[in-house]
Amino acid sequence: MPTITVSPLERYLHGHRHTDWLVALSDLRAVMHEVDQRATRIWCYQWPVDVARALAAAPDRDAAVRAMWLQGRFDLAEQVDTSHAFLYGHRFWSLVKQTVTEVAVSGDEVPATGLHELVRRMADNAAARARMDVSLLVGITAVALMTLQHVGLEAFRKTRGQTTAPRGLLASAPDQIVGARERDDAQGLFGFLRGIKTRFTVRFDEGRDEACFPIFSGQHITTAALADRRDYTASDARCHEGPIPVQCRAASCGTCWVGVLGGNGKVSAASAAELSRLREFGYIDTGDERPVIRLACQVQAYGNVTLVIPPWNGIVGPYLSRELASPLAPR
Ligand code: FES
Structure with missing residues (x-):
């Protein structure tokens, strides 16, 4: 052996x-x-x-x-x-x-x-x-x-x-990428005349130009994702209603967790309930009102946003708490 x-x-x-x-x-x-x-x-x-x-x-x-x-x-x-x-x-x-x-x-x-x-x-x-x-x-x-x-x-x-060779936005220089993440879509003549921006883009893979869906200002991210009827189930069995996996839409299951890569200043602040659930799921423990990890079903967008969708989900907090509290836990 x-x-x-x-x-x-x-x-x-x-x-x-x-x-x-x-x-x-x-x-x-x-x-x-x-x-x-x-x-x-x-x-x-x-x-x-x-x-x-x-x-x-x-x-x-x-x-x-x-x-x-x-x-x-x-x-x-x-x-x-x-x-x-x-x-x-x-x-x-x-x-x-x-x-x-x-x-x-x-x-x-x-x-x-x-x-x-x-x-x-x-x-x-x-x-x-x-x-x-x-x-x-x-x-x-x-x-x-x-x-x-x-x-x-x-x-x-x-x-x-x-x-894989970088495509889409990732083919740009690093400073260009940082700038592009903060930029909103142009709103056209009528949007300009109204003086308000109403329609934006949620991007969920910067390496693929097609990996995005539109969102209205103030709309919840998973509600907007629902209108994306392309087939995502073949690449991720958890995806039945758009590119972001969802189950409860009520901050109860942890399926829809995402990382906010760009546009963090243009999303709604996390409620105490969302922060509490993120902690219980074991995803992030923070008092930051706009943490880097969010539950997409709880987030509204008011501008362009770039997300990272994790390939897995779980409720790991209680198990890890027990493990880390164990006197046998390795240090
Ligand atoms: S879909 Fe269940 S927590 Fe968002």
Whole structure:
């Protein structure tokens, strides 16, 4: 039977939890290009390492999946090369993946200087190789390390590291993308004469021009999505009423969670009830009235908005609370 060894890098990563990564991303903000600041946080919330740890530690994985009500594609090992397609840094994945893999297989000890220092050092290394701006690599490097922590070195190395060529908005320069996310649609002559803007666009994949639907000012996002009659079920079995999975439309099931990548100032503030439900579902714990993670059925748009739709949903909060409270929980 082959001996399974865990690299020092993996051992170091396994000592950290979701909240540690949130702190690290906050510390890295000053050295990360704006184009990937929200995107990297959305990825971190979308793939919390605590869920991966809980599944790995469960004596019965299927029972844990049921206990957390996990639905959709929640296994990151199947999405190592694709889960971060909404990051600008996705186009540099091959370079970053190779850099992280080399450190992992080297067996070198990791100086205990903090996650943010580790990310920064690896991003510097990759940037020096490619002679490029390190600020564009910091976010995707953090994602690569979190992915390694999730799936382990064997699964991390197994994929080819290829990425799809950026299309649509993602083919633009990073500053252009930041500007485009904040821009509203032109309202035409009648809109101009009325002096009010009434019709906007919700974009849910910047890499595909067709991945958007119209929304009236003040309309709930999932209500507008309902009018998008294209077939999304083939690509995501949870989607029966437009591109955003929904069930209850009443903040009760957690199916419709999304990341708000652009236009956050143009969406309605979260109610106390929505914030409370987001916390209970285990998606985000915050008092921010416009958090980066929302329940789309509770959000009204007053301008163009760019979303990220997670490929899975669940009610993980109660299970994780029990796991983290356990005296046996690894630290
Ligand atoms: S559809 Fe159930 S919480 Fe939004």
